[in-house]
Amino acid sequence: MNDIPKHLFLRRELEKDIAQLPPHAQLPTERELTARFEVSRMTLRQALGGLLDDGLIYRVGRTGTFVAESRISKDRSLTSFTEDMRTRGMVPSSSLIDAAAEPADDAQARDFGLEPNTPLARIERLRLADGIPMCHEVVRVPLRLMPDILTADLTGSLYDLFGRHFRIRVASSIQRTRAISLDRPIARWLMVPAKSPALQVRRITSDTTSQVVEIATSTYRADRYDFTHLIRRQS
Ligand code: 16G
Known part of the structure; x- marks a missing residue:
């Protein structure tokens, strides 16, 4: 974790978690994730932003964040x-x-x-x-x-x-x-x-x-x- 930015480290950790979840499973709330990984809300948002860009997760309004259907999206490759x-x-x-x-x-x-x-x-x-x-x-x-x-x-x-x-x-x-x-x-x-x-x-x-x-x-x-x-x- 030393030489890579915190949010990238977190992104990798979250990717591993997501790989274990079925499509459309809901991710824990921001509060739960910041507590679990001991990171700031900003770091978490940066990490989630990257996963959104990669098409690994999607958001539904204020309801929450979910695992995307296809985890091998075009954006990713x-x-x-x-x-x-x-x-x-x-x-x-x-x-x-x-x-x-x-x-x-x-x-x-x-x-x-x-x-x-x-x-x-x-x-x-x-x-x-x-x-x-x-x-x-x-x-x-x-x-x-x-x-x-x-x-x-x-x-x-x-x-x-x-x-x-x-x-x-x-x-x-x-x-x-x-x-x-x-x-x-x-x-x-x-x-x-x-x-x-x-x-x-x-x-x-x-x-x-x-x-x-x-x-x-x-x-x-x-x-x-x-x-x-x-x-x-x-x-
Ligand atoms: C790859 C892309 C090219 C793109 C470049 C950007 C292929 C076949 N080509 O070479 O389209 O412009 O990457 O790379 O994948 P860069 O951001 O390292 O300059």
């Missing part, structure tokens, strides 16, 4: 590169290859639900894990939503930046993964021979208001990355 690498016990970092404004082509405009030629920010980065290239990534966002993004520090977590700077909270993505053979420029960034196998993931991400906020293409080295999902059979 919609992770950033930074989170992904930390979960794997690695230290993420990034180097910025290029950041520039460009007009949306027809396909991008369609995916964003915008007019063709609407200005987008195109951010190209190399994502590293423990200092080794893991992923080449191109992210496009509408400049209207994030006007000064190109002058921000783009070497950290973009999803953090979306939230902190633009109050945009990613909520869901449509993601398509395919196997590819690397072309020379990307192979060079990833420091593998041209034509090496890679996993390419295209993500179209919407925020909590259902507007599309990001189109990303992430190309992962196949020798260093795999996707692991917890999937459940529908009962």
